[in-house]
Amino acid sequence: MRRSAAPSQLQGNPFKKPKFIPPARSNPSPNEEVTKLNSDVKLSEVAANKNTFLQSQNDPRICSFNLPTEESSRGINHEDNYREKYCLEASAKTTSDPHHTVHLAPKEITVSKGQEEEPDSLVKYFSVVWCKPSKKKHKKWEGDAVLIVKGKSFTLKDLEGKDIGRGIGYKFKELEKIEEGQTMTIGGKEIEVMGIISPDDFNSGRCFQLGGGSSAALRSSQAVKKCFSNPFKSVCKLSSKENRQKSFQNCKPRHDPYAPNSLVMPRPDNNHQWMFSKNCFPVVDVVIDPHLVFHLRPHQKEGIIFLYECVMGMRVNGRCGAILADEMGLGKTLQCISLIWTLQCQGPYGGKPVIKKTLIVSPGSLVNNWRKEFQKWLGIERIKIFTVDQDHKVEEFTKSPFYPVLIISYEMLLRSLDQIKNIKFDLLICDEGHRLKNSTIKTATALISLACEKRIILTGTPVQNDLQEFFALIDFVNPGILGSLPSYRKIYEEPIIKSRQPSASEEEKELGERRAAELTCLTGLFVLRRTQEVINKYLPPKIENVVFCRPGALQVELYRKLLNSQAVRFCLQGLLENSSHLICIGALKKLCNHPCLLFSSVKEKECSSTWDENEERNLYEGLINVFPADYNPLMFTEEESGKLQVLSKLLAVIHELCPDEKVVLVSNYTQTLNILQEVCKRHGYAYTRLDGQTQISQRQQIVDGFNSKYSSDFIFLLSSKAGGVGLNLIGGSHLILYDIDWNPATDIQAMSRVWRDGQKHPVHIYRLLTTGTIEEKIYQRQISKQGLSGAVVDLTKTCDHIQFSVEELKNLFTLHESSHCVTHDLLDCECTGENHTGDSLEKLPVFRNCQLGTHQQKSDSLKPVSMSQLKQWKHFSGDHLNLTDPFLERIRENVSFFFQNITNQTTAI
Numbered sequence: 001m002r003r004s005a006a007p008s009q010l011q012g013n014p015f016k017k018p019k020f021i022p023p024a025r026s027n028p029s030p031n032e033e034v035t036k037l038n039s040d041v042k043l044s045e046v047a048a049n050k051n052t053f054l055q056s057q058n059d060p061r062i063c064s065f066n067l068p069t070e071e072s073s074r075g076i077n078h079e080d081n082y083r084e085k086y087c088l089e090a091s092a093k094t095t096s097d098p099h100h101t102v103h104l105a106p107k108e109i110t111v112s113k114g115q116e117e118e119p120d121s122l123v124k125y126f127s128v129v130w131c132k133p134s135k136k137k138h139k140k141w142e143g144d145a146v147l148i149v150k151g152k153s154f155t156l157k158d159l160e161g162k163d164i165g166r167g168i169g170y171k172f173k174e175l176e177k178i179e180e181g182q183t184m185t186i187g188g189k190e191i192e193v194m195g196i197i198s199p200d201d202f203n204s205g206r207c208f209q210l211g212g213g214s215s216a217a218l219r220s221s222q223a224v225k226k227c228f229s230n231p232f233k234s235v236c237k238l239s240s241k242e243n244r245q246k247s248f249q250n251c252k253p254r255h256d257p258y259a260p261n262s263l264v265m266p267r268p269d270n271n272h273q274w275m276f277s278k279n280c281f282p283v284v285d286v287v288i289d290p291h292l293v294f295h296l297r298p299h300q301k302e303g304i305i306f307l308y309e310c311v312m313g314m315r316v317n318g319r320c321g322a323i324l325a326d327e328m329g330l331g332k333t334l335q336c337i338s339l340i341w342t343l344q345c346q347g348p349y350g351g352k353p354v355i356k357k358t359l360i361v362s363p364g365s366l367v368n369n370w371r372k373e374f375q376k377w378l379g380i381e382r383i384k385i386f387t388v389d390q391d392h393k394v395e396e397f398t399k400s401p402f403y404p405v406l407i408i409s410y411e412m413l414l415r416s417l418d419q420i421k422n423i424k425f426d427l428l429i430c431d432e433g434h435r436l437k438n439s440t441i442k443t444a445t446a447l448i449s450l451a452c453e454k455r456i457i458l459t460g461t462p463v464q465n466d467l468q469e470f471f472a473l474i475d476f477v478n479p480g481i482l483g484s485l486p487s488y489r490k491i492y493e494e495p496i497i498k499s500r501q502p503s504a505s506e507e508e509k510e511l512g513e514r515r516a517a518e519l520t521c522l523t524g525l526f527v528l529r530r531t532q533e534v535i536n537k538y539l540p541p542k543i544e545n546v547v548f549c550r551p552g553a554l555q556v557e558l559y560r561k562l563l564n565s566q567a568v569r570f571c572l573q574g575l576l577e578n579s580s581h582l583i584c585i586g587a588l589k590k591l592c593n594h595p596c597l598l599f600s601s602v603k604e605k606e607c608s609s610t611w612d613e614n615e616e617r618n619l620y621e622g623l624i625n626v627f628p629a630d631y632n633p634l635m636f637t638e639e640e641s642g643k644l645q646v647l648s649k650l651l652a653v654i655h656e657l658c659p660d661e662k663v664v665l666v667s668n669y670t671q672t673l674n675i676l677q678e679v680c681k682r683h684g685y686a687y688t689r690l691d692g693q694t695q696i697s698q699r700q701q702i703v704d705g706f707n708s709k710y711s712s713d714f715i716f717l718l719s720s721k722a723g724g725v726g727l728n729l730i731g732g733s734h735l736i737l738y739d740i741d742w743n744p745a746t747d748i749q750a751m752s753r754v755w756r757d758g759q760k761h762p763v764h765i766y767r768l769l770t771t772g773t774i775e776e777k778i779y780q781r782q783i784s785k786q787g788l789s790g791a792v793v794d795l796t797k798t799c800d801h802i803q804f805s806v807e808e809l810k811n812l813f814t815l816h817e818s819s820h821c822v823t824h825d826l827l828d829c830e831c832t833g834e835n836h837t838g839d840s841l842e843k844l845p846v847f848r849n850c851q852l853g854t855h856q857q858k859s860d861s862l863k864p865v866s867m868s869q870l871k872q873w874k875h876f877s878g879d880h881l882n883l884t885d886p887f888l889e890r891i892r893e894n895v896s897f898f899f900q901n902i903t904n905q906t907t908a909i
């Protein structure tokens, strides 16, 4: 409620009266520049900014004052006072004079007289304040509202979009004459009309926000947030003219902005200087340390400028938050380190540093990775980093003046919140920050409670899939920018969701699209996502193989038995409880990994006291008889599992042909990792392992050990769900995904661990699937439309989130024994598996500034391949092999089909 208690006594005095500026009207701001700002700011502007900046290097900029004139300062003062009282924000967009619309109104209404429903063009929107009717001269307004007048009827909506008044049957004359400043009683409420809202601002939802400001307006309205302060006062504070001159002479850029390849941050505009240069220090170039610039990729340079502009409040005025959602491996850490190091030592006003202390919160497994990255890029001398662990407590950081950066895990943060709250941090960075998408969880509440204004979320996961989660992330970095949650729901979420439903009317679709576009436009100013393609050219080739492995004889027999079980039959008849299909799916997946896993589960259940009532009994009944009588799961053989046989041969050939190269072996299950570990032992391969049980404090050590060229480890056993996020495993150049997850994001996360910056060898990825089984079905789901449009592109989504129809379950619970590859059968491909070379893959766009646009689905390169893309991959059946690939040649015997795709074939490493 921003204009509540607005004093109505100002009415009548044309000078004192707070003239309402409708959201779509041009801004009377003293700073002309802002009117040029466009709400559709794209990242390319960042680069453009830079260019402008560099172009104007001949300007005598250093030590320029840019003080407003006395006249303009008065103007600002006046503007500011009025804004403060009414907190109205003006759009920077120049549109038609609202009075013009008023003049047209009578004509339009006359034309439509007698009609039941007025055409949309005749609907008028007004911004109003309201209160209960009273005879008092000085009204106490209770809130802002939007008045919608449609012919003889009207609706009054509060700023959360809720109807607070309705009426019908009003005289045309009354409604057609509504104009700015008018007070009237309508629907039991007294209102004062503050201004006219354009249909565009109404439809986009802008009028419900921040006093009707558009996103461009957000950039232009610093004055709203900050109290006016007379710049001359501060200047006078300086002891003498000489002193001032002397201190200004020392204001020089820390690094040479004119040096070749220098990376110079955009200068703040006049408005920014007016707001933030309190002591009227001259504007000094902020130049990124050349030592860092030397290493930076082009997208990282742009990312640093973006982050700089965001946290300096240059992109959205009065807001200092940003979300850097670059895909995995693009070097978000280095971009942040560059920003911290820059702001720590420099600033645009007199060169004074912008920040003193930075708090970095990350998952426990990445705390030491951050420290390492600081050391890697800045060495140990430049900046002192304090990482919190068992032996190094926050108190130590508090007591010491030497550490400008504190790195802490989310868990530790909760434990040390009281101490952390007492430290004044100027910059807060939340790594893997998608975990803050639920603002009610403890971690989010704790972080929200920190006073720090400059906030950055880093995430490799797309943030737009769930509109409520999106709100939480946006609201965390720039609190209140989307209004309250109820208003956001009403204004954006509901219309957007409604418009996407098949039953949506044209009108609903149009409204939803407009709201989505508005949201994109608004948030796109401080959300940046680039896709993997921007670094592809710096990476070695990636050879991706999908390998369909023939199941072993025991596997097939057990599989048939499971499919014939009462439990599966009940599922297909829709007779069992909701989750019973999950138990069936789990058993089939275990069997695909190795029959011994299923054996252990059956034995375990048999011994449990609940076996008799347990629905698993229906699934496992008679299964044990299929195993040999003396079956011992500890003595499992490789032949019993098609995938294990392939794996074992693959490891052998890699070991033999590439003795210097290492393998990352990934499974989603600890029990499966145990089997894989046993295989390593049996073959004498040196290995290391990271799973959910691994101590946080040991994780980085394990990773470093593996990545070191001196390490003898050949295999890194990784539980993808437990610790994959954010890890750099560039020591390995072969990655084998032993099992498949429902959620493509989990597999993609794992794959991104090795094919990333710093990798020296061509990367080979092998995804193992058991032919004709549920694993193929899961893969198909991942790559089919259903998988893409559903909720499973988020790492936190699991199989439990998927609803299956009986039809889908039937498909899932079918074993295709005679097919070489069911996935290929579904591709509608004419080849018979005799080495189809595939066509070139369609190129995807690489740049995306914001993620809500209608095209976002297509531009996300870390989405799994689609069915049609897969068809374009080189593929061949196991029977038609003429392989030049020595790795595949060695496993052909156990393989029924391959798909292969090579990225960056010609890259020089």
Ligand SMILES: Nc1ncnc2c1ncn2[C@@H]1O[C@H](COP(=O)(O)OP(=O)(O)OP(=O)(O)O)[C@@H](O)[C@H]1O
Binding pocket: 295, 296, 297, 300, 326, 327, 328, 329, 330, 331, 332, 333, 334, 373, 376, 459, 460, 725, 726, 727, 728, 752, 756, 757, 758
């Ligand atoms: N310009 C660069 N030159 C060389 N190596 C780089 C460069 N930028 C980043 N790297 C390296 O690339 C690897 C990946 O970087 P980083 O961990 O920051 O990625 P990320 O974007 O945080 O990915 P994720 O989302 O997986 O956490 C690191 O080993 C890092 O040191």
Ligand SMILES: [Mg+2]
Binding pocket: 332, 333, 431, 726
């Ligand atoms: Mg990271």
